[in-house]
Amino acid sequence: MRKLLTFKLSLISFLMISFSTAADDNLPDIGSSASQVFSLAEEQAVGDSYMRQLRAFAPLMNDAEVNDYIQHLGFRLVENNPAASDRQFSFFVVEQNSLNAFALPGGYIGLHTGLISRTDTESELASVLGHEIAHVTQRHLARRIELQNQLSLPSLAAFAAAILIATQSRSSDAGMATLTGAQGLTQQAIINHTRSNESEADRIGINTMYRAGFDPGAVVTFFEKMQQNSRYRNNSFEFLQTHPLSRNRITDARLRAAELPRRPVIEKPTYQLIKQKIKALTTKITPVVLDAARQQYENNEFKTDELLYGYALLLLKGKKFERSERILLDLTKKHPGQTSYAIALAELDIESENAKRSLPIMQNMLDKIPGNLALVEMNAKLLLANNSPAEARELLLENVHMTIFAPHLLKLLSRAQEEAGFLSEVYETEGNYLLSVGDLSGARNQYYQALNAHTEDPYARERINAQLRRIKEYLYERSLRR
Ligand SMILES: [Zn+2]
Numbered sequence: 001m002r003k004l005l006t007f008k009l010s011l012i013s014f015l016m017i018s019f020s021t022a023a024d025d026n027l028p029d030i031g032s033s034a035s036q037v038f039s040l041a042e043e044q045a046v047g048d049s050y051m052r053q054l055r056a057f058a059p060l061m062n063d064a065e066v067n068d069y070i071q072h073l074g075f076r077l078v079e080n081n082p083a084a085s086d087r088q089f090s091f092f093v094v095e096q097n098s099l100n101a102f103a104l105p106g107g108y109i110g111l112h113t114g115l116i117s118r119t120d121t122e123s124e125l126a127s128v129l130g131h132e133i134a135h136v137t138q139r140h141l142a143r144r145i146e147l148q149n150q151l152s153l154p155s156l157a158a159f160a161a162a163i164l165i166a167t168q169s170r171s172s173d174a175g176m177a178t179l180t181g182a183q184g185l186t187q188q189a190i191i192n193h194t195r196s197n198e199s200e201a202d203r204i205g206i207n208t209m210y211r212a213g214f215d216p217g218a219v220v221t222f223f224e225k226m227q228q229n230s231r232y233r234n235n236s237f238e239f240l241q242t243h244p245l246s247r248n249r250i251t252d253a254r255l256r257a258a259e260l261p262r263r264p265v266i267e268k269p270t271y272q273l274i275k276q277k278i279k280a281l282t283t284k285i286t287p288v289v290l291d292a293a294r295q296q297y298e299n300n301e302f303k304t305d306e307l308l309y310g311y312a313l314l315l316l317k318g319k320k321f322e323r324s325e326r327i328l329l330d331l332t333k334k335h336p337g338q339t340s341y342a343i344a345l346a347e348l349d350i351e352s353e354n355a356k357r358s359l360p361i362m363q364n365m366l367d368k369i370p371g372n373l374a375l376v377e378m379n380a381k382l383l384l385a386n387n388s389p390a391e392a393r394e395l396l397l398e399n400v401h402m403t404i405f406a407p408h409l410l411k412l413l414s415r416a417q418e419e420a421g422f423l424s425e426v427y428e429t430e431g432n433y434l435l436s437v438g439d440l441s442g443a444r445n446q447y448y449q450a451l452n453a454h455t456e457d458p459y460a461r462e463r464i465n466a467q468l469r470r471i472k473e474y475l476y477e478r479s480l481r482r
Pocket residue numbers: 131135197198201242243
């Protein structure tokens with residue numbers, strides 16, 4: 001299953017094309033006119049639809065700190081790409097140990113955890129994001145969708161069918177085999193088309209990251225790393241399949257980086273902290289893993305506070321609360337303003353039923369940084385652990401706009417609403433959650449129940465009816481393609 005999923009994600013650029021005119025679980029509209037220009041609004045609709053499916057089947061990382069970080073880094077680059085100002089963007093992380101990054105229509109940009117872990121500097125990570133943002137602004141995706149419309153019907157049909165099989169039966173190898181066959185038919189056309197786009201995305205990406213204050217030389221070091229690794233590990237380098245790396249690309253990048261004036265690059269500790277967090281979140285905790293880490297700790301191999309933080313997170317995940325607490329207390333004392341350390345300690349306090357200790361510290365931090373997703377989430381969790389669901393509900397409702405990027409907050413909200421006795425609200429929140437993960441019929445059922453519960457409140461009824469109309473529109477569009 002894992003293998004199939006990896007393979008599917010590696011094919012996202014192909015999937016994206018096959019869903020070019022389709023929404024949700026449908027076959028694409030193969031017969032449409034090839035000359036039709038794909039508008040920005042259409043591209044956005046395709047991207048939204050694709051993202052809903054991705055949320056339903058792909059292992060997206062729900063960690064608020066990781067998501068917050070990647071959004072901030074992404075938008076720092078977007079602000080430095082002049083062509084990006086009229087486009088929407090959203091950045092997310094896929095929990096997958098392969099080296100891959102991809103852009104979907106509508107400005108959705110995904111990074112695999114394996115890629116983030118294999119970067120050595122924030123500039124290397126920024127180089128990948130700058131490149132993907134350029135694919136979006138140059139409308140490479142839309143152009144490829146148009147190209148795909150010109151491909152022969154059988155290959156597209158086979159390909160789309162394969163995706164349906166793969167999406168619906170994750171545990172079966174049948175989808176895998178069909179997918180491989182269909183891939184062979186379409187891959188050549190797509191990759192040929194991609195090469196010219198790659199050099200354009202490289203050129204724009206390197207300027208973007210330079211303007212954002214990163215080291216343009218990181219493009220070269222990251223390319224070299226990919227090239228070296230791909231010699232040993234062919235299968236795990238999907239990034240190279242969707243973004244082919246030629247000798248010219250590396251040479252071009254080296255020349256461009258050399259043209260840009262050198263200047264000192266200041267990298268904040270957050271990047272290293274996020275890498276440590278991803279490592280802890282994706283490591284399977286076993287006694288062997290914990291023993292090895294303890295050995296490193298005793299040999300003083302964790303020389304930076306970021307590495308010590310990573311060790312404390314492993315201990316926390318392994319439920320070694322006392323040892324984790326000792327390190328985290330030291331770190332929070334040494335860096336009282338660093339949210340990552342305080343959030344880890346708060347997590348530990350919830351796990352060890354001591355939520356009272358972290359509550360005032362987290363509330364204070366949130367007062368200082370009100371828009372921080374991770375602080376909102378942790379405060380809500382602490383309030384719930386501290387038997388204050390009404391306050392958790394209020395906090396989450398105040399920040400409900402964040403759920404667009406972090407649908408899992410809706411699960412926290414529905415729990416808070418239920419525990420605080422706002423039962424009529426729970427259906428609507430559950431409906432919003434299911435809608436965001438692409439379960440249209442599940443969402444519709446929840447909204448009907450919500451309408452039954454909200455007999456008095458005209459505003460709530462209007463809101464829910466608007467959502468039901470949206471679902472009706474999606475279903476109508478879908479039926480047109482049948
Ligand atoms: Zn590319």
